[in-house]
Amino acid sequence: MSSFFSRLKKGLTRSREGLAQLIPGRDVDVLSADDWMDIEDGLIMADCGAELSTALVKSVRKRRGGSVAALKSAMLEMLPDAPPVTQATDGPFVLLVVGVNGTGKTTTIGKLATMFRAEGKSVLVGAGDTFRAAAVEQLAVWVERAGADMVRQSEGADPAAVAFDTIQRGLARAYDVVIVDTAGRVQTDRGLMDELAKVRRVITKAYPAAPHEVWQVVDGGTGQNAVVQVEKFREVAGTTGLIVTKLDGSGKGGIVLQLTEKFGLPIRYVGVGETLADLMPFNADEFVSSLLPVQSESEE
Numbered sequence: 001m002s003s004f005f006s007r008l009k010k011g012l013t014r015s016r017e018g019l020a021q022l023i024p025g026r027d028v029d030v031l032s033a034d035d036w037m038d039i040e041d042g043l044i045m046a047d048c049g050a051e052l053s054t055a056l057v058k059s060v061r062k063r064r065g066g067s068v069a070a071l072k073s074a075m076l077e078m079l080p081d082a083p084p085v086t087q088a089t090d091g092p093f094v095l096l097v098v099g100v101n102g103t104g105k106t107t108t109i110g111k112l113a114t115m116f117r118a119e120g121k122s123v124l125v126g127a128g129d130t131f132r133a134a135a136v137e138q139l140a141v142w143v144e145r146a147g148a149d150m151v152r153q154s155e156g157a158d159p160a161a162v163a164f165d166t167i168q169r170g171l172a173r174a175y176d177v178v179i180v181d182t183a184g185r186v187q188t189d190r191g192l193m194d195e196l197a198k199v200r201r202v203i204t205k206a207y208p209a210a211p212h213e214v215w216q217v218v219d220g221g222t223g224q225n226a227v228v229q230v231e232k233f234r235e236v237a238g239t240t241g242l243i244v245t246k247l248d249g250s251g252k253g254g255i256v257l258q259l260t261e262k263f264g265l266p267i268r269y270v271g272v273g274e275t276l277a278d279l280m281p282f283n284a285d286e287f288v289s290s291l292l293p294v295q296s297e298s299e300e
Contacts, residue, residue, distance in 0.1 A: 008280065009290040011272020015046050015253030020293035031068070036061055039071065046254035046291070047223050052261050053254075072288050078257060079284035082241070082266030086212040092124070092170045092178045094210035096203065098196065098237050099217035100229060101184030104245040104271060106135050108217050109181050110142020111279045112269075121176035123148035126166030128159040128181045128199065139181060149175075159183055159195060160202040167206035180211070193236045200237055215241045215268055218259070221250035230263055245271035248278075253291050 009016075019042045031039075036057055043053035060070045087093065095112070099105040109125065116123045125143050129135040133155045143150045151166040163180050170178035182199055183192070203210050216239045218226040226244075233239050242265050247253050256267055267282040 005283075005286045005290065007278060008270070008272060008283075008286055011248040011278065012253050012287075012290040013248075014251040015247070015291055016293050018042065018251035019046055019291070039068075043254055045251070047252035047258060048254035049224075049227075049258040049262075052258055068292065072292055075257060075288045075292075076284055078261055079267075079288070081284070082268065082282065085268075086240070088209065088212055090209060091207060092175045094167065094170070094178045094180065094203065094207060094212050096180050096182065096200065096211040096214045096237065097217065098182050098214060098233055098239070099184065101132070103184075103217045103219040105129075105184065105217040106138050106181070107142070107274075108243055108245060108269075108271065108279060109179055110139060110146065111276050113143055113148045113177075113179060114146040114276055115279075116177045117146045117148055122174075123177045123179065124166060124170045124173075124175040125150045126162050126178070126180040127152040128162045128166075129183045130155060130157045130159055130162060131183045135181075135184075160198045163199045164202045164206050167203055167210065171207060178210075193232065196233075197236050213240050214238050215243055217243045217245060220244045220247040220255050220270075221252050223252060223255065226255055227258065227262060230259060230265070234263065234265070239265060241266050241268040243267075243269045243271065243279075245279075248272040253287075256287065 040053050040057045043056060044050050056071065056074055060074050063070050097105060097109050106129065113123050113125055123146065125139065125148055127136045127139050127150060130153060136152055140150060151162060151169055153162050159182060166178060166180055180203065182196060200211065214237050216230060216233050218229060230239065230242065242259060244256055244267060247270055260267060269279050270282050270287065271279045
């Protein structure tokens with residue numbers, strides 16, 4: 001098994017064990033009506049959502065030889081390969097990162113900066129979460145550790161001003177990657193969401209091609225609240241991709257399927273722990289194989 005797969009499988013242990021109580025541990029050719037009811041219940045408990053869980057089971061049962069292996073195939077059909085990340089052609093690649101407080105956004109930005117630096121790219125990070133001094137300091141530690149540079153202003157400064165200065169410096173000094181952090185937003189607060197929209201507008205004014213990508217960090221353990229967050233942030237910030245964190249902290253790994261089915265947004269990364277290695281590029285086959293309690297041939 002690949003190191004990514006091993007860490008992912010370990011991180012999804014709670015989700016897989018929850019499903020294992022209701023889904024046969026090894027694939028069988030014939031499942032009873034009661035088996036399928038248990039599978040549907042298991043998917044709902046794993047946060048696939050009631051509507052999606054029912055649809056999945058109904059679809060698989062209609063297939064000839066419907067089985068747990070067929071369920072895996074159906075899940076994979078819902079998780080197509082993500083499109084290539086938008087590339088910059090006339091300046092730095094600008095990534096805007098959004099999300100509410102508590103999702104692991106600050107840590108995720110630090111990990112992304114570290115990954116880009118490991119690829120040999122110059123990285124500039126804008127500390128736009130100016131309402132929380134602790135967030136800026138935490139980000140500064142990650143940025144320094146990564147060997148990246150940072151733009152910061154005083155506590156309480158206008159986040160849009162930080163974003164503008166960051167883009168200006170990124171252009172002037174020809175950085176390869178510019179990552180703009182934003183203050184953790186509560187999606188029900190209209191004023192805060194309006195400020196987020198302002199940040200995006202300012203970035204585009206400073207650099208018309210930007211942002212090239214807008215990634216939202218969501219906590220995989222928050223269930224339906226994550227769905228509501230993505231819906232609201234996509235309206236305001238134009239989310240282009242998702243990073244689902246903290247999948248190791250709950251048995252709710254099915255939220256990835258629900259988010260993908262509902263919004264059609266690519267899952268760029270998943271997080272299953274605190275270390276840098278625990279944030280990994282999303283791989284649909286490895287994810288589903290780690291989620292379902294079915295032993296694959298490669299593991300036998």
